[in-house]
Amino acid sequence: MKTMPQARTKTPISPQQYARLQGDYDALQRDHAALKRQHDHELASLKQQLAWLKRQLFGPKSEKRLIDEAVDQKALFETAGESAEVAPTESISYTRKKAVKERGNAVTDSGLRFSEDVPVEVIRVADPEIEAIPEQHRIVIGEKVTHRLAQRPGSYVILQYVRPVIKDLRDDHVHTTPAPANVLEGSLADVSLLAGLMVDKFCYHLPLYRQHQRLATNGITVSRSTLTNLVKRAVQLLEPVYDAQLEQVLQSKVLAMDETPIKAGRSKTPGRKGKMKQAWFWPVYGQDDEVCFVFSPTRASRVVTDTLGKHFSGTLITDGYAAYARYAQARPEITHANCWAHARRKFDAALGDEPKAADQALELIGQLYRIEAQITDQALTGRNKLGYRSQHALPVVQAFWAWCEQHMRRMDRPKTSLLRRAANYALSRKASLEVFLSDPEVPIDTNHLERALRPIPMGKKNWLFSWTELGARDIGTIQSLLVTCRIHGINPYTYLVDVLQRVGQHPASKVEQLTPRLWKEHFASKPLVSDVQWIDQ
DSSP: OOOOOOOOOOOOOOHHHHHHHHHHHHHHHHHHHHHHHHHHHHHHHHHHHHHHHHHHHHSOOSTTOOOOTTOOOGGGGSOOSSOOOOOOOOOOOOOOOOOOOOGGGOOOSSOOEEOTTSOEEEEEOOOHHHHTSOGGGEEEEEEEEEEEEEEETTEEEEEEEEEEEEEETTTTEEEEOOOOOOSSTTOSBOHHHHHHHHIIIIISOOOHHHHHHHHHHTTEEOOHHHHHHHHHHHHHHTHHHHHHHHHHHTTOSEEEEOOEEEEEEEOOSTTOTTSEEEEEEEEEEOTTSOEEEEEESOOOTHHHHHHHTTTOOEEEEEOSOHHHHHHHHTOTTEEEEEOHHHHHHHHHHTTTTSHHHHHHHHHHHHHHHHHHHHHHHTTOOHHHHHHHIIIIIHHHHHHHHHHHHHHHSOSSSOTTOHHHHHHHHHHTTHHHHTGGGTOTTSOSSSHHHHHHTTHHHHTTTTTTTOOSHHHHHHHHHHHHHHHHHHHTTOOHHHHHHHHHHHTTTSOGGGGGGGSHHHHHHHTTTSOOOOHHHHHHO
8 A cells, every 4th residue: 555755844944044045145146246347347448458459450540540441451350260270289398408608718808809801901000200200211120000890881891000110220219100099099999880889789779799790700709798898988978968968958948758668777676686677768859859868767756857957948748647747837937738649549549448439539639630731731830830720720629628528528428438538638638738729839749759769669679688777878878869860860870980089079168069960060061980981982
């Protein structure tokens, strides 16, 4: 006989248990909502970064909003139909041994060595004092030979100076022709080599170790430390010229200033000893198209005061870094202007978030740049330039401010949105952004300065091992002169060959004449040349 199963009875849940379970459920719901918000935020951030990268590769080329229609590479960011095959990998089981230097093959600073296939140019040196001795009263008893390493563009040559040693038969006195003067006393380097080393390193970003390899390939053995010391000594000769140029720049009525990072000096922070620390170049660009890279180990606002001093008065145009605004507020005689290109970048970053609205702002800013291009094409200056800006640019600026205020009042947009941040960035700098409308000498942005400082980030790998701050200051000194040469269309090699020979004999009171801009006026028509150039002529 089968027995019927008994029905299970449910245990009633007490109010305390129900409250506890309900609390756990609410906590899980809150955690889920928080994770979802975090996921949505990260996803939006990744989309914005991807959109920014697309614009950098295939978008508008400048503030003028010119689009290269020939570019069609959309498939780069599209999802591939098939997954790419993963390349097979292998594990490395060996360990690399530490390199050991062979003492016998080490290159020293003892002198210059070169193989027989290196071309040697012989220069016979004459001495007027010896030539004054009658020929019947003199006899050549020997020669003294010294060598200097010189450089032609793209090649090297040895200059062999042959100096006769003459004995005066009248009194048996021996006369030796002195060696020609050299830029670096007692050095094996001709001025052409000094100029070539610096131009290759700082203009063409060819590190000294690669120049050392090129010398070795040409059969010339000279130590890398010698090349480093030659560059350092040559740059130190140019420091008075750099100081004179900086003084001229600070006398400008319109001055642009920025900052760019560089690794220089040894870190003293615990855990980072032996590594390089962050330092900064502060480039200043004067109204006469001269630029100076001021080195500082910090980005603190006091660097602005220390660099510009208390004697600068005029218009200072910068990016949005607050240090410049604080400096200008403390100096009533200074007008602070801001850069429209930096304001534009904020809206460019918001394109991925709100493309339609951000594009409207970019179009208004693009109109300002097209107006500036028209001013350049018509070669307008002074009052004519100011009048053209008032007639055409002022209405665009007013429309831009109205657009920003309209979008700031919208309640459907969160305060943290990129478009709202961009509009707030521009509105908070309204007065500074309008300075160019009242002064024809003030540019619309600091793009001219950013073009000038480009060699610094481009050459970072070149001076990656600037282990001392003094070495970084030398970089700022030589780059200030070379970049200014480029701006004024001066051949940097010709300039350095002349100035390195001239700086030791030029009056200190007129050292400003050796800055690239004034050198072009005074000496460019007939520059001093090196002996190797004299031979080639």
